[in-house]
Amino acid sequence: MKLGLVSLGCDKNTVDSERMLSVLMDKGAVHTPDLSEAEVILVNTCGFIDAAKEESIETLLQMGHLKEAGRCRAVVAVGCLVEQYRDELKPALPEVDLFVGLRDMERLVPELERLGLLDPDRTPHPGERVPLTDRRHVRYLKISEGCDHGCAFCAIPLWRGKHRSFEADRLVAEAQRLEAQGAVEVNLVAQDLAHYGRDLRDGTDIGSLLRRLLDETGIPWFRLLYIYSAGLREPLVDLIATERRVVPYLDMPIQHASDAVLERMRRPERQDRLREKIARLRSSIPDLTLRTTVMVGFPGEAEDDFRDLLNFVEDVEFDRLGAFSFSPQDGTRAMRMEGEFLPDGVGTERLEELLEVQRAISADRLQASIGRRVEALVDEEGETPVARTWGQADDVDGVTILEGTAGLAAGTIVEAEIVDADDYDLTGIVHRIIRATGKPAGAGAGQRRALPVLPLGLEAVWGR
Secondary structure, X not given: OEEEEEEOOOHHHHHHHHHHHHHHHHOOOEEOOOHHHOOEEEEEEOOOOHHHHXXXXXXXXXXXXXXXHXXXXXXXXXXXXXXXXXXXXXXXOOOOOEEEOHHHHHHHHHHHHXXXXXXXXOOOOOOOXXXXXXXXXXXEEEOEEOOOOOOOOOOHHHHHOOOEEOOHHHHHHHXXXXXHOOOOEEEEEOOOHHHOOOOOOOOOOHHHHHHHHHHHOOOOEEEEOOOOXXXXXXXHHHHHHHOOOEXXXXXXXXXXXXXXXXXXXXXXXXXXXXXXXXXXXXXXXXXXXXXXXXXXXXXXXXXXXXXXXXXXXXXXXXXXXXXXXXXXXXXXXXXHHHHHOOOOOHHHHHHHHHHHHHHHHHHHHHHOOOOOEEEEEEEEOOOOOEEEEOOOOOOOOOOEEEEOOOOXXXXXXXEEEEEEEOOOOEEXXXXXXXEOOOOOOOOOOOOOOOOOOOOOOHHHHOOO
């Protein structure tokens, strides 16, 4: 079977898709990036906000057109949107042959066997995690599934269930395999990294997992994405501050800064505590880049609440900030606040004002980096390579253009002097190569080790 896979939504979905693909390929499927050649097209859907739902449905319709016109024999929809709206999707999308939600992923292989698309006599022995693109130097490692937080606006716990940590041995083995495939930067992701290990009840936490990843791989860059401020305790902060291979970058979503809105959102932090935490992080971690995410237009958000948020953002000066307007999610507490939804357009106006404030902050902070020498990881080759510094996360932040240095391969780490900056991007000149592509650095460098087989059945993809 030639299998095409479309992965939508967040980087956590990307990890799920790669793990899923590895299981299906081990059962005999052959992955093709050319969807027109695929006999089966699998779409891993996203249902987080309205725009993501629309993209998922549009993608399924497009795959249905490919089935009518090409070699495709079946379109399969899996993931968040299916888990949430399976009963509505089935009659609305007759071009989709199979719907598999998050809670019954174990059905996927048997159903594909029943349709004659997989070999029922082939026993899977998963090991590799198949990258969806040829960018093998930047990978993601999802360390847990689900969420125990009860944020009023978020439906993720309804789809993905309570928080479940993956076993540390499995994660270390997976990281070793990512390294063997060429990973230079590994981004740790979860709904909240700080919750890792609580359910294992063996003393494991995010700090001890990170220490094992450092000790048992030679991966040069580890990055922490999406961690609640309450979980940034002293041992973890000290590790980030002192371990060079953990890049000084934190993605700490606050969602708002008005105490009244935070309470209605059912968020644990309040503004004074957030200010205290941010000040402590910046004083403890040299050269820290701090990213956050905020929401505008939450039900009942008054003009004064929005001004509180703007003033907070101006005072704190986050290095990076992502923002979005409130989008009601079925089944959430916020959905029951319908009588307090803001008029159409108010959220959009506030979002535009907030992003303009952050644009100016970003420009000022990047201008201050001119003249500094920084580490940068090359992402794109060419006459003018494109790279990222420690302070630029993959896909969500700006980039660094390296002038006058053709021929650098993707995955190369260089030392560059920053010579120019605009609102979101930097320009640099390379002074030296720190790590050439394919030459491991750090722990385990130069050693050949037997890589363990990963326990990656489809039921394990989502932490069952």
